[in-house]
Amino acid sequence: MTDVIRDVPSLRMLQGMWRRAGETVGLVPTMGALHAGHMALVAAAREECARVVVTIFVNPTQFGANEDLDAYPDTFDADLDLLREAGADVVFTPMRDAMYPPGFSTTVKVGGLTDMLCGQTRPGHFDGVTQVVTKLFNLGQADRAYFGQKDWQQLAVVRQMARDLNFPIEVVGIPTVRAEDGLALSSRNGYLTAEEREIAPGMYKILRNAAARVAMGHGASGVCYAAARDVLGLGFKTIDYLECRDANSLEIVETPAPGTARIFVAAKLGGARLIDNVPVG
Numbered sequence: 682m683t684d685v686i687r688d689v690p691s692l693r694m695l696q697g698m699w700r701r702a703g704e705t706v707g708l709v710p711t712m713g714a715l716h717a718g719h720m721a722l723v724a725a726a727r728e729e730c731a732r733v734v735v736t737i738f739v740n741p742t743q744f745g746a747n748e749d750l751d752a753y754p755d756t757f758d759a760d761l762d763l764l765r766e767a768g769a770d771v772v773f774t775p776m777r778d779a780m781y782p783p784g785f786s787t788t789v790k791v792g793g794l795t796d797m798l799c800g801q802t803r804p805g806h807f808d809g810v811t812q813v814v815t816k817l818f819n820l821g822q823a824d825r826a827y828f829g830q831k832d833w834q835q836l837a838v839v840r841q842m843a844r845d846l847n848f849p850i851e852v853v854g855i856p857t858v859r860a861e862d863g864l865a866l867s868s869r870n871g872y873l874t875a876e877e878r879e880i881a882p883g884m885y886k887i888l889r890n891a892a893a894r895v896a897m898g899h900g901a902s903g904v905c906y907a908a909a910r911d912v913l914g915l916g917f918k919t920i921d922y923l924e925c926r927d928a929n930s931l932e933i934v935e936t937p938a939p940g941t942a943r944i945f946v947a948a949k950l951g952g953a954r955l956i957d958n959v960p961v962g
């Protein structure tokens with residue numbers, strides 16, 4: 682059975698019972714509009730933990746002033762069906778006020794890793810992410826928390842935070858789930874028109890080719906410049922970044938050792954901002 686919980690005390694009570702029974706708990710934070718990418722996280726948690734808590738909360742503090750907070754898709758009934766089918770124990774879906782009551786004033790900031798990539802184009806975004814994830818880690822009292830590699834920088838930032846602040850939680854990264862044509866699944870793909878949806882997978886193909894060229898020893902900056910030009914050629918409107926960076930430090934690299942780097946992209950196609958990343962070698 683899947684319980685829907687909207688308030689903090691009820692979640693705490695359940696967690697307490699599970700803990701006393703010695704059951705491991707897996708936490709899957711999401712913003713809803715669930716697809717197979719989210720469900721891969723839930724499946725991994727289901728396999729590895731006695732109890733699975735999925736949170737659905739569109740966190741306002743990680744959206745910038747001109748971003749899509751108000752337009753963010755809400756498909757709660759369908760989400761709940763998927764989570765029931767997947768055997769989640771609890772769906773925690775708090776009201777905004779329950780998470781940020783009047784007078785709330787604490788922020789959590791990870792330095793370094795948040796200065797680049799999406800940290801530059803979405804100022805304050807990762808502060809909102811670490812703020813809400815800290816709260817969910819404390820509320821969820823989980824043993825493991827599951828995040829997608831599609832949001833590689835987010836995964837790196839959350840790992841760093843868990844390490845720095847001694848959260849007794851293992852942060853698990855799950856590979857990106859893609860549509861058959863290669864497009865990384867995302868709740869924001871719904872913003873694409875039919876025509877844009879045809880164009881979108883081309884970005885992944887360009888990324889993979891670029892990664893292969895860097896793996897062969899071509900300098901990453903030149904390869905990424907050409908790849909960015911090709912992405913624009915597909916019909917993308919703008920590119921926030923297309924860069925080869927170390928997979929852990931996220932520093933720019935020019936000729937990485939095999940398996941140590943990834944190519945990261947964020948680009949706008951119509952009304953959607955799409956992000957993706959692929960390994961080099």
Ligand code: AMP
Pocket residue numbers: 710711712713717718719721722827828829830831832855856857858859865866867868
């Ligand atoms: P979101 O609801 O977009 O905040 O995503 C919730 C979690 O699902 C995050 O950890 C994402 O990285 C992960 N996720 C989203 N899309 C995918 C995907 N295509 N493959 C794997 N994980 C994903």
